[in-house]
Amino acid sequence: MKPADFEFLASFLKSTSGLVIGPDKMYLVESRLMPIVRKRNLPGLPELVNALRIGKDVALTQDVMEAMTTNESFFFRDKTPFNNLRNEVLPKLLEARKNQRQLRIWSAAASTGQEPYTVAMVLKEMAATFQGWRTDIVGTDISREVLEKARAGMYSQFEVQRGLPIQMLVKYFKQIGEMWQGDSSLRAMVTLKEANLLTSFSGLGTFDIIFCRNVLIYFEQATKKDILERMAKQMPADGILFLGAAETVIGLTDALAPLKGLRGVYTKVSAESSMAKPSALASMPIKAAASR
């Protein structure tokens, strides 16, 4: 690939999906984009890059963006976050919202659906506690292809064996030929929508809990900061954010701070909470000072 073409692609991806790629990833870009070249009967990559430069072909823009995403996901990924959700975060929010009886949860890079469905299973396991509650789980992703798979809720034998306890498989999935599909009640708990984190997501409403895991790692600092701060705006004062194992808010923004003792769990630092206004999560010491 010509250096100029690679540079164009790199800046195109950074501005459309946020993805940052270095010159060491040239081979990866080629191998991911060649299928599009073939699908569209183009002579080669240079022609594809030219078409992108002209910028008239919206479908092509989407295809290239999607082709460059990494969609790997597992049920109960990293396990601990979901134990923390069940044992720490949900009990506090259940208490804090006992009058409204409503909880909204967002999986902000839902990929093929394992994350939002894991959340749905955690809630189902606590069904008695949530009797009479309204719970919304919204999963979003930039890629239409993964969203389609997420909506079908259909997984291979290999996929259901990476993190999903066997009892949960039996309880919440149906076997269809070689595949396993989340049952209709599980799928009904999750709404899947297309959304690019680079653009405004305020239309999705506010969320008590946001999962934004294993997506910020692909972005540069300024993009991460911008997304985190806009997410903080979509959360109430006691809102909770889960990040992936290799991600943090520290050094990026003061709008969010880690919850002590819960790795990868963050809460909003609002003007009120820094004035020590009692919030629902006040009993969890907030390490706000660390980011000041």
Add this chain to the structure above:
Amino acid sequence: MKSCLVVDDSRVIRKVARQILEDLRFETFEAVDGQEALNICRNRMPDAILLDWNMPVMNGIDFLRQRRLEKGGSSPVVVFCTTENDIKHITEAIQAGANEYIMKPFDREIIETKFLEVGLV
């Protein structure tokens, strides 16, 4: 060091499984059928068993039922590992007291996540 008994009539499977389990820091030993596994458990109880279903002499499910009836029946942790991959077999295994269930073919990732699931790694 935790120990794991690998019960499978296929020498190749036993070898592959032992390799993975040893990388996960298990001391491993093997049995070729359920009867041999029962005898081993009576002498020296492992922490875990990776258990095939279809084997000559005594199959996996009969072994498991028998094991759960014997002295100290709640141990060890039993992870089925079989080509039987339908909901009927899985349910039967759980009811007989299996702690986890692996559908073959398996790989390193799957063994690792399943043993993590039962709290052994």
